[in-house]
Amino acid sequence: MLRLYDNLSSGNGYKVRLMLHKLGIAFERVEMDIDHGGTRTPDFLAKNPNGRIPTLELEDGTCLAESNAIIWYLADGSPYLPDGRLERAQVLQWLFFEQYSHEPNVATPRYWITHHVEMTPERTMALPGKRKQGYDALGVMDGHLKERRFFVGERLSIADVALYAYTHVAHEGGFDLSGFPAVNAWLARVAAEPPHIPITQG
């Protein structure tokens, strides 16, 4: 059985849980203490030298890291990943946008708040920049979704799953989504596509 090293509060972990659920794949979930070095033990670093969750352990013991690489692996060959060369590259474009322009700005403030992380001078100084860049990323999404139902190919793909994970809880990081009507309509569409589970479900 697949084993997922995870943390229930993590949007990156949720992407993998949601895809496993959509694909009907059974898995064992291992909750990791990400606040007190649980991912920095020698045992875990042998599985993922970068010391992060989610990490997926395959049945032969091979470990795969990086949430968006994991959901690509899981979805490959399913309707959640298009077949065409250009559409697959477009899915990747949005997955890289998510990890570079969206997650560090939209997810990180949520982590600081919900995990009661000490607001060091470095974090305090970084917050306004993250806020601006997070809103910029939401604006790019809103513009793209104005005339589209989903990010790529007019059906739900892992691009939607990846961007849904932290966008639907952006308010927990202090983001106000009221100025992004196309994003809000898309969030509702993604949540209405069965099978769906909330981020709180392990």
Add this chain to the structure above:
Amino acid sequence: MLRLYDNLSSGNGYKVRLMLHKLGIAFERVEMDIDHGGTRTPDFLAKNPNGRIPTLELEDGTCLAESNAIIWYLADGSPYLPDGRLERAQVLQWLFFEQYSHEPNVATPRYWITHHVEMTPERTMALPGKRKQGYDALGVMDGHLKERRFFVGERLSIADVALYAYTHVAHEGGFDLSGFPAVNAWLARVAAEPPHIPITQG
């Protein structure tokens, strides 16, 4: 003919130039002024709403953004992208590692220095954290390469191209690579794989 919106100093742009060169694909290169808003004009935002280079314009006018999505697109079906489902996911794992854990820490200080960007209090405060996380990423690479010739599958893939781009110029951002012997040996191997071009070649 493919058209690449690019900046010669950009490692992200270099990834695409290097892959186009390796694959023998002719292209037109458009040098963008990234220091003075050249990627924020209405014309360019119509091509890439996220306002970044590299952006690849295909012959039908479709534009593809995000360097690692572009090199995936170019390499798909070539020896630079493995066939197997797991190996492809492992390539993706390193591409996401590059954009999340490596590039923001290793490339950004180089950009600040070489483009004479004003060191605002925010950037000054962020630099020590980027330095530490950049060295952490180089350490992860060094550990992985200790017993391997290339990142995935024992032959050069786009995972190597992506990580080579900013690692081989990390010293320009103030990083000392002398403590990473496996990385240095790998850098030499990548540069020795023909056909190769330097980052300075358009």
